Amino acid sequence: MNTVFVSAFIVAALLGIASAAEALLRARGRSSDELYQRIRSWWIMAAIFFALILSGPTGALWLFGILSYLALKEYFTMIPIRQVDRRIIFWSYLSIPFQYWWIADGWYGMVLIWIPVYLFLLLPLRQVLTGETRGFLRSTGTVHWGLMLFVYALSHLALLYTLPDREGIGGPELLIFLVILTELGDIYQYLFGKTFGRRKILPKVSPGKTVEGLLGSLVATPLTAWGLIWLTPFDLPTALLAGLLISAAGFVGDVVVSMVKRDVGVKDTGTLIPGHGGIMDRIDSLTYTAPLFFHAVYYLYY
Numbered sequence: 001m002n003t004v005f006v007s008a009f010i011v012a013a014l015l016g017i018a019s020a021a022e023a024l025l026r027a028r029g030r031s032s033d034e035l036y037q038r039i040r041s042w043w044i045m046a047a048i049f050f051a052l053i054l055s056g057p058t059g060a061l062w063l064f065g066i067l068s069y070l071a072l073k074e075y076f077t078m079i080p081i082r083q084v085d086r087r088i089i090f091w092s093y094l095s096i097p098f099q100y101w102w103i104a105d106g107w108y109g110m111v112l113i114w115i116p117v118y119l120f121l122l123l124p125l126r127q128v129l130t131g132e133t134r135g136f137l138r139s140t141g142t143v144h145w146g147l148m149l150f151v152y153a154l155s156h157l158a159l160l161y162t163l164p165d166r167e168g169i170g171g172p173e174l175l176i177f178l179v180i181l182t183e184l185g186d187i188y189q190y191l192f193g194k195t196f197g198r199r200k201i202l203p204k205v206s207p208g209k210t211v212e213g214l215l216g217s218l219v220a221t222p223l224t225a226w227g228l229i230w231l232t233p234f235d236l237p238t239a240l241l242a243g244l245l246i247s248a249a250g251f252v253g254d255v256v257v258s259m260v261k262r263d264v265g266v267k268d269t270g271t272l273i274p275g276h277g278g279i280m281d282r283i284d285s286l287t288y289t290a291p292l293f294f295h296a297v298y299y300l301y302y
Contacts, residue, residue: 071150156290167233192216221247253288
């Protein structure tokens, strides 16, 4: 746990620098309320994250379970829903405690198949019992897709946390490594894009994304992974590849959720996190980085 405390101290120091820089910009009239709110929200999110990580497995599993619930709730609020869909939405919410129960119980096989197999088969059956045929394919597909992204994919954060120690490093350290690199990857894309960005990648999906921003993140995130290698059992090449994987996967997760928002015609998925939007706006990259990073680590070290 010493490494967790050190990580918390480093994050607090970086946020302190960010707060000082924002205060300086504000004194010169060059800051904004959005920037202030973003940094303030980062303080709150970091405090909650590290507090629950340090509280042990129970606190961490509650954190990720609530995160899945809030993200799925935002998703269901956004998408068109028929009256009869409310029945399978209820069963979708009910699947969340089961998913995290399997993780707490250490039933790895059930964690992997509960939503992709059992819920995939059971939810359509519940729809059939309503007798409503019109819109069946669309509603069942969109509900299960939300479950896969915001419950199944995000639950890999909890799976990562529960990994046993290897070479003195365990799940909490690997989780911190993943979350820090995922969030920094997003920040690097933004900073490099704002500074050097000229060519848009997907202007219809995410107008702010640029080739320069992505390339900058693909370089800076692996270098940061090198600096955080002490949180992992990785050697240098593996750490660099992990940083590259997280940066690339985070970009894909970001634009996929942006595609959803464009499809339903919203800019932000909510207002729960001042300066950031909703839960989906903040965890979009993690929906891709969490499962890919977990299975890479599991394959290499477990």
